[in-house]
Amino acid sequence: MLRNLYRFYLYTVYIALLVFVAVITGRLLNALLSLTPLRGSYGYAASQAEVVQALVFAVVTWVIAGALGGLHYWLIHRDMRSNQSAGTSAIRSFFLNVTEAVAIAIAAPLIGFSVFSSLGFYGGTDAASPLSYALPALTLFGLLEWERRRTEMQSRAALAFQRLHLYGVQIFLLSYVSFACFNVVRPLVDGVIFGGNVALEQCRSYAGVSDCQAPNLFYLIVGLLWFVALWIGYGWLVRDDKARLLRLILHGASFAYGVGFLLAGIFFAAQLLILPLFNTPAALVDILGAGAQYDFLSPLLLGVLVVVVYYRWLKRAAREGMIDEDVLILMEIAIADVLSAASFWWGCGNLLYNLFQTLTPIPNAPDAKSWVAALAFVVAGLGYIPLDLSLLRRNAREAATAGGPRRGAVLALLGGGILALAIGGATALYAWMTALLGSAITNWQIVMHTGLATFIVGLFLAGIYLWFARREHLLGLRHKQQTTTAVLPADEATNDVSASSTEIVAPSTIEGVLDELLAGKITRDEAAERIHALSHVPVSVGHQE
Structure with a gap:
């Protein structure tokens, strides 16, 4: 206990x-970089006094904090040399992994969004401030990662903190990749195919200015690749993790x-x-502009990227023996089946709701976009039918x-159906009965139609x-196998005088036959005969006497 408190202090x-x-x-970097073109058109250049103050403060900090930090670092490694468990302790794992996770969670969006994306969309943006704090955070991450790799975590608690860091940050980075993809794909397609005309026309019509500039595709692509590299890098770090x-x-x-x-998409x-x-x-x-409501390229390309990457990582897990490869493929089909079914049945529910609203248009009938969205959900989920049939046949x-x-x-899907049935039915009855009793809720017809469609x-x-x-x-x-009694063949019974008058009953399960074989009570050929009898499979010629 005292040793752990000492390590916690260190x-x-x-x-x-x-x-x-x-x-x-x-x-200090913020003050220095503000004197460079990185501050952009809107940044503030630090005065000489501010630069001197930042420099003095940094030097004093490096000397004092560096000396004390170096002393504690030496004490940490002295403790590790005197006690082997110190290098794999949960305390060490907690501090290194949590600090690493926070550092990369700060540095990644500062560089990707505040620097590259901002420079891509707004040429005169201030990149000095985010870069000045992202670089030290990135350096801190690198130092702690180097320190973490010096020892191998072994205890359960230490491995738990390490996995929390590696898998947790990977999820954050996947969300960053998603945001970056939605920021980059539309301008990239617009710039490559249409020369940026869509963005320019939208800027002129909305902002009412004539000096609009198309996005800088180079910075946008670099920002996206930055997040993708970090995300795949963290996936590489867990490539040999044994937490199946x-x-x-x-x-x-x-x-x-x-x-x-x-x-x-x-x-x-x-x-x-x-x-x-x-x-x-x-x-x-509406497809390539800012805030496009029919942008199908961004989610489609993001989906392809994520599916391909995680398919490869799951395939690697199968090669390592964590899961049977055929089961893995079927598991992926089942995932696609359930999600496609959700889209399909959601669309069916919307179609029913639109139909009810058309029959009793209160307050108004559905417009064309409502019908289009409902049909699109059904179309997006049509793959559910062949996927479901494929699982049925394989099973x-x-x-x-x-x-x-x-x-x-x-x-x-059964659980989803039961929930929809219960919630939809209760909602429809609630709206109808309150209206029947003269205490109708606001827009009770809409609520009833929604509940009724969900119920159906x-x-x-x-x-x-x-x-x-x-x-x-x-x-x-599944039901257990029914007990089966197997009788030894007649020709075998004739070789045994005692068996000529008494029917010899074999064990009723394959496990019982194997137990008798291991105990030496029966021969290998007798065991094979009985197993074939239990499984109703004819004995091959090679096994007959």
Whole structure:
């Protein structure tokens, strides 16, 4: 206990001094970089007095905090030399991993968004301030990562903090990649194919100015690649992690995240194809402009990127023996099946709601865009039908392999159907009964139509998958094999005088046969005969006497 308190003190002071040095160094860099073109057109140039003050403060900090930090660093390593467990302790893992995670979570968006994206969209932006604090944070991250790699974490608590850092930051970086992708893809397509005319026309029409500038594609691409490199780098750090369940769950969830964006891209593309049928075609600015409501390229490309990357990482896990490769493929199909089904049935529910609103247009009937969105959801989820049938066929042929993914998909859709049925039914009855009793809620017809549409979809969904679940025996545990009695062959009985008058009964399970074989009570050929009898498989010629 006392030794742990001592280590806690050492790491607390050491990390606090490092953070203090990083902040003061950032203050100095801010003053110095403000004198360079990085401050842009709107930045403030530091005065001579401010530069001197920042420099003096930094030098004093480096001397005092550096000396004290170096002393505590020496004490930390002396403790590690005297006690081998100190290098793999949970305290060391906590301070190194948490500080690393915070440092990269600060440095990554400062460089990617505040520097590269800002320079891409606004040429005269101030890049000095974010860069001055991002560089010390990035340096702090590098030093702590080097220190972390000097020892290997072994205890459960230490590994828990390390995995929290590696997997947690990977999730944050994936969100940064998503934001960057939505910022970059539209301007990139506009600049490469249309010469940036969409952005220029939108700027002139909205801002009413004539000196608009197209985005700088170089900075936008560099910003996106920066986030992608960090995200893939963190994935590389966990490539050999042995936490099977955690690795498969988080990578599987991220794979589902990518599938969701793929479906979103298909949804927006379907809207573009359906809109002309309702005489409301979309303009180019609605696809590639800022805030475009039919931007299908960004989610589509992001979905492809995420799905491909996590497919490769899950494939690596399968090669390491964490999961059977066939089961992995079926698991990925099940994920796509459930998400596609959600889109399909959501669209069906919207179509029903629009139909109810058309029959009783209170307060008004649905417009063309409402019908387009509902149809687009159905189109985006059409892949659910072949995916579901594929799982059904595989489960019928290879229940041992496909049983788990098929059961997961069926239970997920059955549960969703039951929830929709219960919530939708209760909502519809609530709106109708309050109106019947003269205490109607606001817009009770809309609420009732929404609940009724949800109830009908839930009824279909629950009915279909309850039937599948019962038909495929997916509810509860499978029934145990019925007890079977196997009788030894007659020709074998004639060789044994005692068996000529008494029927010899074999064990009723394959496990019992194997136990007798291991105990030496029966021969190998006898065991083979009995196993074939239990499994109702004919004995091959090579095994007959």
